[in-house]
Amino acid sequence: LEVSGNEILQVYSRTDHSANVLASKLNTNFTFNLSDIETNADLYIISVSDDALEQMISQIRIKAGLVIHTSGFLSMDTLSQTSKNFGVLYPLQTFSISREIDMKSVPIFIEANTSINLKRIKEIAGQISDNVFEIDSDQRKKLHLAAVFACNFPNFMYSVAADLLGDAKLNFDILKPLIKETSEKVQDLEPIDAQTGPAIRGDERLIAAHIEMLNDYPAYQELYKAISKQINDYKKASK
Amino acid sequence: LEVSGNEILQVYSRTDHSANVLASKLNTNFTFNLSDIETNADLYIISVSDDALEQMISQIRIKAGLVIHTSGFLSMDTLSQTSKNFGVLYPLQTFSISREIDMKSVPIFIEANTSINLKRIKEIAGQISDNVFEIDSDQRKKLHLAAVFACNFPNFMYSVAADLLGDAKLNFDILKPLIKETSEKVQDLEPIDAQTGPAIRGDERLIAAHIEMLNDYPAYQELYKAISKQINDYKKASK
Numbered sequence: 001l002e003v004s005g006n007e008i009l010q011v012y013s014r015t016d017h018s019a020n021v022l023a024s025k026l027n028t029n030f031t032f033n034l035s036d037i038e039t040n041a042d043l044y045i046i047s048v049s050d051d052a053l054e055q056m057i058s059q060i061r062i063k064a065g066l067v068i069h070t071s072g073f074l075s076m077d078t079l080s081q082t083s084k085n086f087g088v089l090y091p092l093q094t095f096s097i098s099r100e101i102d103m104k105s106v107p108i109f110i111e112a113n114t115s116i117n118l119k120r121i122k123e124i125a126g127q128i129s130d131n132v133f134e135i136d137s138d139q140r141k142k143l144h145l146a147a148v149f150a151c152n153f154p155n156f157m158y159s160v161a162a163d164l165l166g167d168a169k170l171n172f173d174i175l176k177p178l179i180k181e182t183s184e185k186v187q188d189l190e191p192i193d194a195q196t197g198p199a200i201r202g203d204e205r206l207i208a209a210h211i212e213m214l215n216d217y218p219a220y221q222e223l224y225k226a227i228s229k230q231i232n233d234y235k236k237a238s239k
Numbered sequence: 240l241e242v243s244g245n246e247i248l249q250v251y252s253r254t255d256h257s258a259n260v261l262a263s264k265l266n267t268n269f270t271f272n273l274s275d276i277e278t279n280a281d282l283y284i285i286s287v288s289d290d291a292l293e294q295m296i297s298q299i300r301i302k303a304g305l306v307i308h309t310s311g312f313l314s315m316d317t318l319s320q321t322s323k324n325f326g327v328l329y330p331l332q333t334f335s336i337s338r339e340i341d342m343k344s345v346p347i348f349i350e351a352n353t354s355i356n357l358k359r360i361k362e363i364a365g366q367i368s369d370n371v372f373e374i375d376s377d378q379r380k381k382l383h384l385a386a387v388f389a390c391n392f393p394n395f396m397y398s399v400a401a402d403l404l405g406d407a408k409l410n411f412d413i414l415k416p417l418i419k420e421t422s423e424k425v426q427d428l429e430p431i432d433a434q435t436g437p438a439i440r441g442d443e444r445l446i447a448a449h450i451e452m453l454n455d456y457p458a459y460q461e462l463y464k465a466i467s468k469q470i471n472d473y474k475k476a477s478k
Contacts, residue, residue: 151421162385179390
């Protein structure tokens with residue numbers, strides 16, 4: 001099968017199930033044996049967990065094809081033993097199976113070991129997204145950490161909010177417009193200029209009342225205290 | 240001036256500046272003396288900080304008009320000494336001066352001391368928003384606390400991310416599609432089902448690496464540890 005002008009030779013997966021699903025969608029052959037991987041492909045995209053990647057690369061040898069990984073954390077040089085041509089294509093987004101994503105708007109961060117390989121990866125990335133950026137491994141690692149704060153931690157705060165609402169017999173739905181606007185505000189404003197709430201106002205009385213309300217939720221109480229204190233410190237430091 | 244069929248008699252503000260701006264926009268008279276407040280209006284909307292509200296209500300006496308406040312935290316009964324008709328109209332949204340808000344989609348939570356007053360407040364709220372809900376003071380207080388977790392804390396996480404990116408010479412803009420998708424995911428999925436990242440995967444190696452990367456940011460390092468631990472505990476508890 002051709003995808004965007006590229007012929008897909010093979011799919012490898014560690015688990016039979018996901019290999020079957022993907023390979024059948026692509027109408028191509030698949031393997032779950034590392035030793036059966038084609039050695040003569042032009043391009044290898046390794047998109048697995050960081051741990052699995054490091055295990056794989058010691059077991060595969062590729063002739064001269066371009067090998068890329070999609071990890072936010074692992075350095076490009078992790079791939080240096082697999083081929084003389086290697087690089088990275090890191091799409092920055094939160095993916096869940098039940099959500100369709102408009103890939104054209106997903107920023108993709110690329111890196112390569114030579115300028116020729118960079119040009120090839122830029123072409124591939126450009127077929128996927130309209131937002132392609134060249135950054136090095138160190139920057140990518142820091143971006144990946146920043147993304148934990150920008151995505152994973154806010155999502156957990158939504159879980160906490162959902163819990164607290166549940167106990168008040170209120171539906172999480174009523175918070176959705178607020179969550180939406182909070183994320184849209186920082187599309188235009190600097191986050192610190194968008195900050196609202198008791199901690200940035202220094203409303204000590206309300207903070208104390210909230211902390212007391214959380215007596216039955218010691219874990220959330222601890223978070224409330226720690227984050228409120230840091231918002232207040234941040235405000236003082238930026239004055 | 241008439242606003243949605245209501246005649247605005249007067250604007251009071253504690254500060255000359257904001258009173259001037261609002262009153263001139265409404266083309267009505269204004270005062271910054273509590274003792275000059277009209278006593279015969281049908282409706283009084285008190286939208287000030289919680290502290291200011293409690294100071295005000297001991298100083299104003301209203302004949303029979305309906306008095307409402309817009310606080311998420313203060314109970315309805317705070318107003319019982321001002322008039323025999325009182326209630327609450329609490330719009331749940333994060334407001335910043337430089338952002339226009341589509342008020343029709345902002346949920347408004349109402350409460351009143353009598354069913355007649357509730358009907359009147361429902362009419363007023365319905366002129367502002369399409370999402371009007373009746374909840375009691377205790378529920379509103381819990382909703383207000385949940386909103387700190389759903390809005391103020393995620394926004395601070397964006398600030399932390401912006402800081403980390405700045406040090407890597409990366410622009411905050413590159414995180415905006417991720418922030419947007421993270422908030423849009425929970426419009427459809429339960430927050431816990433939308434959770435991604437190292438903590439929910441139990442990726443101890445990556446968590447340790449991130450903590451080490453934050454050695455120069457002790458405050459953010461503390462947050463990273465505390466939130467990651469709670470995500471992991473949450474996962475275990477929900478299994």
